[in-house]
Amino acid sequence: MDESEPRTEYLSQWTIRHEFGHLLGFKDCYAEFYDARAKVMVNYALDPSNIMCSRLGKVQPQHIALLRAQYYQ
Numbered sequence: 001m002d003e004s005e006p007r008t009e010y011l012s013q014w015t016i017r018h019e020f021g022h023l024l025g026f027k028d029c030y031a032e033f034y035d036a037r038a039k040v041m042v043n044y045a046l047d048p049s050n051i052m053c054s055r056l057g058k059v060q061p062q063h064i065a066l067l068r069a070q071y072y073q
Contacts, residue, residue: 014055021052025070026063029053 005011022028030053031044045054051063 011055014051017059018051021059021063024063024067026052026066 029046029050031046033042034040035042045057047057048054049057050060051057
C-alpha cells in the first residue's frame with residue numbers, strides 16, 4: 001500500500017487477499033523499480049487479471065490447481 005493513497009475498504013481487503021496468497025506460496029507477478037531520472041516508482045502488472053499482479057486481479061485457476069496439488073491428495 002502506498003502512503004500517498006487513501007486507504008479504502010477495497011484496497012485493504014485486496015492487500016489482505018494478496019498477502020495471504022504469499023502465505024499460500026504464490027509469488028508476485030509484477031515488476032517494480034525506481035526510475036531515478038523521473039524520480040518515481042514504476043510498477044508493471046504482468047497479468048492484470050491475476051490477484052498476485054494487479055489490484056483488479058482475481059484468484060486464477062492455476063492458484064486453485066497449485067493448492068489442490070499441494071493439499072488435496
